[in-house]
Amino acid sequence: MSESSRLDAEACQNPLLDVSNIVAGYGATEVLHGVSLCVEAGEVVSLVGRNGAGKTTTLRSIVGNVVPTSGSVAFDGQDVTGLSPEETVRRNVAFVPEERRIFPDLTVAENLKVGQLGGGDTAESRDPEEVLEEFENLRDHPDRRGGALSGGEQQMLAIGRALVAGADLLLLDEPTEGLAPFVVRQVEDLVKNLNEEGIAVLLVEQNVEVALELADRHYVLDRGEIVYHGTSDQLRENEDVVDRHLGVSI
Amino acid sequence: MVGVTGVAEQLLNGLTIGMVYVLIAAGLSVIFGVMDVINFAHGELFALGAYFAFAIVAPLGGAGFWVALVVAPLLVGVLGAVIERVTLRPLYDRNPLYHILLTFGLVLMLNDVITFFWGKQPKAFSEPSILSGPVTVLGVSNSLYSYFIIAFGAVLSFGTWWALNNTRFGLVVRAGSQDREMVRNLGINIDRYYTLVFGAGAALAAVAGIVLGAYQNVNPGMGNSVIIPAFVIVVLGGLGSFRGAVVGGLGVGIIQTLARTYVPVLEGLIVFALMIGVLLVKPEGLFGTSTGEGHGESEGELLAGRGGGVLTDRQRFGLGAVVVALLAVVPLGVEVLYSEYVLTLLTDVLIWALFALSLDFVMGYAGLVSLGHALFYGTGAYASVLVLLHFTSSAFVALAAAVVVCAAIAWVIGYLSIRVSGVYFSMITLAFAQLFYRAVFKLEWTGGSDGLFGADVLYGIGGFAMELDEIAEMVPMVSEEGLFYYFLLATVVGSYLVARQIMKAPFGSVLQSIRESERRTEFVGYDVTAYKRRAFVVSGAMAGLAGGLFAVESGFVAPSLLFWLNSGEVVVMTVLGGMGTLYGPMVGAGVYIGFEEVLASYTDQWQFFLGALFVLFVIALPRGLVSLPDKLVEAGAGGGRAGTSGGPGEAPSEEAEPLADGEVNE
Ligand SMILES: Nc1ncnc2c1ncn2[C@@H]1O[C@H](COP(=O)(O)OP(=O)(O)OP(=O)(O)O)[C@@H](O)[C@H]1O
Ligand SMILES: [Mg+2]
Numbered sequence: 001m002s003e004s005s006r007l008d009a010e011a012c013q014n015p016l017l018d019v020s021n022i023v024a025g026y027g028a029t030e031v032l033h034g035v036s037l038c039v040e041a042g043e044v045v046s047l048v049g050r051n052g053a054g055k056t057t058t059l060r061s062i063v064g065n066v067v068p069t070s071g072s073v074a075f076d077g078q079d080v081t082g083l084s085p086e087e088t089v090r091r092n093v094a095f096v097p098e099e100r101r102i103f104p105d106l107t108v109a110e111n112l113k114v115g116q117l118g119g120g121d122t123a124e125s126r127d128p129e130e131v132l133e134e135f136e137n138l139r140d141h142p143d144r145r146g147g148a149l150s151g152g153e154q155q156m157l158a159i160g161r162a163l164v165a166g167a168d169l170l171l172l173d174e175p176t177e178g179l180a181p182f183v184v185r186q187v188e189d190l191v192k193n194l195n196e197e198g199i200a201v202l203l204v205e206q207n208v209e210v211a212l213e214l215a216d217r218h219y220v221l222d223r224g225e226i227v228y229h230g231t232s233d234q235l236r237e238n239e240d241v242v243d244r245h246l247g248v249s250i
Numbered sequence: 251m252v253g254v255t256g257v258a259e260q261l262l263n264g265l266t267i268g269m270v271y272v273l274i275a276a277g278l279s280v281i282f283g284v285m286d287v288i289n290f291a292h293g294e295l296f297a298l299g300a301y302f303a304f305a306i307v308a309p310l311g312g313a314g315f316w317v318a319l320v321v322a323p324l325l326v327g328v329l330g331a332v333i334e335r336v337t338l339r340p341l342y343d344r345n346p347l348y349h350i351l352l353t354f355g356l357v358l359m360l361n362d363v364i365t366f367f368w369g370k371q372p373k374a375f376s377e378p379s380i381l382s383g384p385v386t387v388l389g390v391s392n393s394l395y396s397y398f399i400i401a402f403g404a405v406l407s408f409g410t411w412w413a414l415n416n417t418r419f420g421l422v423v424r425a426g427s428q429d430r431e432m433v434r435n436l437g438i439n440i441d442r443y444y445t446l447v448f449g450a451g452a453a454l455a456a457v458a459g460i461v462l463g464a465y466q467n468v469n470p471g472m473g474n475s476v477i478i479p480a481f482v483i484v485v486l487g488g489l490g491s492f493r494g495a496v497v498g499g500l501g502v503g504i505i506q507t508l509a510r511t512y513v514p515v516l517e518g519l520i521v522f523a524l525m526i527g528v529l530l531v532k533p534e535g536l537f538g539t540s541t542g543e544g545h546g547e548s549e550g551e552l553l554a555g556r557g558g559g560v561l562t563d564r565q566r567f568g569l570g571a572v573v574v575a576l577l578a579v580v581p582l583g584v585e586v587l588y589s590e591y592v593l594t595l596l597t598d599v600l601i602w603a604l605f606a607l608s609l610d611f612v613m614g615y616a617g618l619v620s621l622g623h624a625l626f627y628g629t630g631a632y633a634s635v636l637v638l639l640h641f642t643s644s645a646f647v648a649l650a651a652a653v654v655v656c657a658a659i660a661w662v663i664g665y666l667s668i669r670v671s672g673v674y675f676s677m678i679t680l681a682f683a684q685l686f687y688r689a690v691f692k693l694e695w696t697g698g699s700d701g702l703f704g705a706d707v708l709y710g711i712g713g714f715a716m717e718l719d720e721i722a723e724m725v726p727m728v729s730e731e732g733l734f735y736y737f738l739l740a741t742v743v744g745s746y747l748v749a750r751q752i753m754k755a756p757f758g759s760v761l762q763s764i765r766e767s768e769r770r771t772e773f774v775g776y777d778v779t780a781y782k783r784r785a786f787v788v789s790g791a792m793a794g795l796a797g798g799l800f801a802v803e804s805g806f807v808a809p810s811l812l813f814w815l816n817s818g819e820v821v822v823m824t825v826l827g828g829m830g831t832l833y834g835p836m837v838g839a840g841v842y843i844g845f846e847e848v849l850a851s852y853t854d855q856w857q858f859f860l861g862a863l864f865v866l867f868v869i870a871l872p873r874g875l876v877s878l879p880d881k882l883v884e885a886g887a888g889g890g891r892a893g894t895s896g897g898p899g900e901a902p903s904e905e906a907e908p909l910a911d912g913e914v915n916e
Contacts, residue, residue: 027766063435089437101432103425114425117418118437165437 012038015074016200017062017169022071022081024061031057033224034071037202039169044191044201046211049221050247055204056098058221059171062202063095064088075169089118094167094199098174100158104147108138111146111161119165152183159190163199170194173204188213208246212236220245258390260511261504266396266465268503269403273458274476275483275495276410277451283427283490285444286346287338288673290353290818292455293477294360299326299456300463300472301368307375307464315378315464322460323453330452331445338448340869342441345552346673347619351825352868354818357473358861365470366855372469399461406457407496410450414492423447427490478684478814479506482525485677488538497536518688525681526666533670552617552765553872554830570833577739581732593731595847597738599840601800604742606823606835607749608792613821614829615753616785617765618668621676621817622683625663626656626790628812629686630797632696635807638705645707645802652798653791660790664783680814687812701808705801709737734803741799742836745792749832752788761785765830826867828874837875 012018015038025031031054039045049055060066062073064085072081080088089095103111138149138157149157155175162170172191176184184207191214195201205211211218218235220228222245228238235242278292302325303318310317333356341348376382377395385394414420426433426440433440459472483502487494502521510517528536577596584590605627612618630652637648667678690696708717719730752758760781763771772778801807810816819842827838845863849856871877 029767029770065431065435084439085431085434086437086439089435095435097432097435101429101435103428103432105428106421106425110421110425113421114433114438115436117422118433161436 012040014041015039016041016043016076017202018072018074019058019062020072020074022058022061022068022073024057024066024068024071026057026066030069031224032061032068035221035224035226036071037219037226037229039200039202041168042195042198042200043217044195044203044215046203046205046215046218047221048205048208048211048218048246050206050245053221054224055221056173057224059095059097059173059202059204062088062171063093086118089165092166092168093171094162094165094169095171096155096158096162096173096175098177100151100154102146102149102154102157102161104145106146107143108146108149108157109142111157112164115161115164152179152186155179155183155187156190159194163194167199170199170201171204172201174206175203176205176207176210184210206246208242255390257508258388259392260507262390262392262396262400264504264507265500266399266503267462267507268500269400269407270458270462270465270499271476271480271483271503272407272496272499273403273454273461274480275487275499276407276492277454278480279484279487279490279495280414280423280427280492281448281451282484282673284423284430284440284447285338285342286430287349287448288346288353288481288676289448289451290350290477291333291356291360292353292451292480293473293475294357294364295326295330295452295473296455296459296476297364297468297470297473298329298360299323299459300468301364301373301459302326302456303460303463304368304373304375304468312376312378315375319457319460323456326456327449327453331449333452334445334448337865337869338444339441342444344872347552347676347821347825348868348872350619350621350676351822352865354822355861355864355868357818358857358864360861361470361473362855362858362861366858368468368470370470372467374467375464377464395465399465402461403458406454410454411492411496419443419446474815478680479521481677482521482681485535485674485681486525486528488535489673491535491537494535494537515692517692519685519692522681522685522688526678526685529670529674529678529681530666533674552613552619552829554614554765554828566833574739574743578736581729581735584729584732590729590731593735595843597731597735597803599843600735600738600742601796601803602820602823602839602843603836604745604799605793605796605820606827606839607742607746607832608789608796609820610824610829610832610835611749611789611792612782612785613824614831614835615758615761615765616782617768618782618786619676619821620679620786620789621814621821622679622681623789623793623820624812624814624816625679625683625686626660626793627797627800627816627820628690628807628809629659630656630794631801631807631811632690632702632797633794634798634801635702635705635805636695638707638802638805639702643706643708645709648707648802649795649798652794652801656794656797657787657791660787661783663790664786668779668782668786680817683812683814683817687809687814690809690812696809697807699809701806703806705805707802707805738799738803741795745795746832746836749788749792753832757781757784762830822864825872826864826874828876831874831876834874834876841875 017039019035019037021034021036022032023030023034035054035058037045037047047055047058057066061068064080064083064087067082072079074080075088075091075093078091080091085095103114106114138153138160146154146157159170159172159175175187175191179187188210191201191203201214203211203215212232212235215232217231218229219226220241227245228235228241230238274292274296278289281287281289281292299322302322303315306318306321307314337352337356338349341352377398381395381398383394384391385397387397414424422433422438422440422443426443430440462472479502483498484495486502487496487498505524506517506521509520513520580596581593584593605623608626609620609623612620633652633655634648637651641647663679663682667675667682670678691699696702706717709721718733721733725733753761760771760776763774764776764778764781768778797811800811823838823842824835825838826842827836828834846856846860849859853859871881
């Protein structure tokens with residue numbers, strides 16, 4: 001724990017997101033035992049780990065779906081620990097949860113509209129039409145039901161929906177899960193484009209390939225603890241880390 | 251042709267009632283969808299609308315109807331908004347069970363307000379004169395008012411539908427009923443929308459009450475009789491689906507009316523059977539989108555009583571022994587220190603204590619909130635009386651029959667319903683119970699609405715059986731009632747000890763682990779469903795025993811034993827005492843009946859105060875009376891344990907402390 005916080009001190013000079021030593025869980029079960037990580041403005045950072053490692057719980061703690069029992073989360077220098085998700089999100093954090101969670105009975109346009117309503121008055125929200133333009137699969141069918149979209153389309157829509165309200169940081173939970181390889185490429189391209197626009201990304205992935213492709217730095221989470229932190233090059237060289245904590249080889 | 255116009259006429263009648271249902275169910279469904287609140291008080295709000303209208307029309311006469319149609323819904327809508335603000339708001343992060351409890355308290359309160367102001371006799375107010383009189387359309391004649399209800403209901407439903415689909419407000423409401431947490435994740439403070447949703451739902455119900463009030467009459471039971479069909483409609487159509495409420499409402503109205511005319515045997519049964527059928531095939535209802543699972547959206551856990559803490563196990567055991575000892579000496583004081591009535595009261599308490607214990611077995615330990623436990627209580631009673639009347643006079647055989655029959659029924663119902671979870675399970679158990687309730691009215695051998703009575707009861711088996719008063723003659727100082735009381739006390743204490751033994755066994759540990767985290771238990775490799783079913787069978791058998799004891803004691807049974815209010819009351823007792831501790835619900839039964847008794851001796855309005863107490867209780871002490879010592883100590887220590895900033899549900903606060911294995915039982 002102390003080691004990882006030392007790493008963070010080195011990792012981020014001026015963190016946009018600063019997660020420090022959070023402990024969180026569900027009811028009696030503690031899932032995160034002191035997780036620290038940070039993201040700089042404009043950076044893409046990955047959080048990788050096996051099934052059940054606590055990746056989703058980490059994101060949920062950042063957003064406020066889960067309230068950490070100790071530790072803190074700061075965004076843009078302000079403490080947001082324990083704020084409700086709506087309050088956190090209104091500070092220009094966009095959250096795309098696991099399984100996308102498109103409103104199945106709302107149309108594509110309506111899904112985006114809900115995202116826009118969430119922006120409030122302060123955020124520099126974007127026009128849903130404009131966002132729609134960026135996604136060619138969706139553009140032509142604004143009236144399709146969300147539930148009728150393919151997995152890739154849903155993922156695009158989920159990202160678009162989270163971004164219409166404007167965002168400095170995008171939290172993405174396994175965006176490529178269950179997608180065909182060529183759709184994975186599309187999602188990767190989208191994330192790259194967004195990053196080029198200046199949006200920082202914290203990417204949760206099980207697919208290490210995707211993480212290496214997109215992110216500059218990586219945190220490896222295992223059983224609720226950050227067990228490794230390094231750049232893409234470092235991670236590639238550390239085959240045993242990948243092997244031991246992720247159960248894959250690269 | 252007569253047949254055809256006859257059918258058309260019935261269809262129109264069905265449509266009229268159906269439209270009333272639509273107005274009630276629409277609010278109920280949307281409230282559930284968005285807020286996750288199962289609002290049992292919806293029926294009382296409906297009744298209140300009718301009574302307000304009566305109060306307005308009485309002095310104003312015919313034209314007053316139009317005034318009432320505007321003013322009464324507004325009043326009820328405002329009341330609904332207030333109710334949401336004051337009582338529901340503190341509970342959003344909790345399991346829907348607590349809403350059920352809370353709104354159950356509100357039912358008692360509102361119903362009492364109605365009888366306080368307007369009495370128990372039915373009232374009537376009439377439709378405006380321009381709407382009275384029959385009209386004939388295409389050879390079918392019906393009252394003009396009936397057409398008015400259909401048209402007005404249709405316009406209102408369409409308006410609601412339009413608002414849901416064309417306004418920002420409606421968009422958020424629809425999104426929220428599909429995935430509330432996601433709406434929050436997008437930055438929308440959905441709580442702000444709740445007050446309006448609840449108020450609007452209440453107003454729609456009030457409109458339904460008004461139009462139906464002028465069509466039939468206004469009476470204090472109207473809320474109670476409409477709420478269950480309304481739930482059926484909501485569940486049939488899909489919780490949270492407006493379209494479902496419309497289709498379900500019209501469908502149920504028509505089916506009910508047609509059944510009454512053409513297949514009277516099935517009247518009242520068919521709708522419940524339909525609901526059970528639909529739920530089994532399509533648990534999310536006809537137009538529902540999801541069964542509220544998946545997504546890890548936490549429901550908020552059931553708050554088990556905390557038995558540990560201040561008192562040690564040994565102290566609690568001592569306390570229990572003292573209570574039993576005290577109970578045991580009570581009959582000796584009859585006629586000396588107090589009247590026989592005390593014994594009657596305690597007999598009642600003990601029977602309900604056993605009933606509450608049985609519910610706790612599934613609700614407090616396996617997390618299965620059964621809203622139909624009166625089914626087992628009532629069936630146990632019927633089974634016992636039937637055995638006494640037709641086979642043998644032995645109380646023991648009759649009780650054994652109650653246990654066996656209820657265990658068998660519980661097995662079947664458990665098999666069918668445990669596959670659906672959460673609220674759906676509650677609803678399906680409620681439906682089964684109402685099905686049985688209706689059935690005993692219809693059947694010959696259950697005595698219809700009169701019930702059954704006149705059973706002789708002997709204690710013993712075969713040749714060694716005696717009537718209780720004969721035994722009493724041989725025992726000094728104890729009356730016949732006293733003897734039964736001892737028999738009852740022994741049975742209840744015995745059942746408690748058995749339940750305690752089961753909970754201490756590995757079986758019990760698995761159940762508790764299911765309540766804490768179903769996922770984890772499954773992950774570890776237990777067949778969660780099988781465990782739940784077994785628990786349900788034990789629970790049903792125990793509730794059957796309680797019902798059997800009632801029957802053996804009183805010698806009669808009536809359909810009211812199966813009525814849903816009994817199911818509600820037993821849930822109340824269980825939570826009042828503290829579910830998840832075996833003794834808590836038994837304490838709860840005692841306190842509930844005691845309160846009722848004391849309040850009733852002071853005021854006719856006891857129901858109101860009982861309800862109010864209950865509402866306060868659910869808000870302030872959800873872990874039940876057994877957690878009171880802990881709370882007091884906490885408060886004494888300066889309230890230093892203020893909860894964490896209430897995030898949605900999963901915040902691992904102090905409250906979430908599990909029961910460690912050692913402190914589970916007693
Ligand atoms: N709502 C919940 N209630 C109880 N326990 C949960 C809940 N959600 C997750 N858990 C548990 O917390 C642990 C971490 O889960 P989490 O979803 O954070 O892992 P993850 O790394 O995202 O896994 P995956 O790759 O499968 O998405 C797991 O053991 C899981 O069973
Ligand atoms: Mg995950």
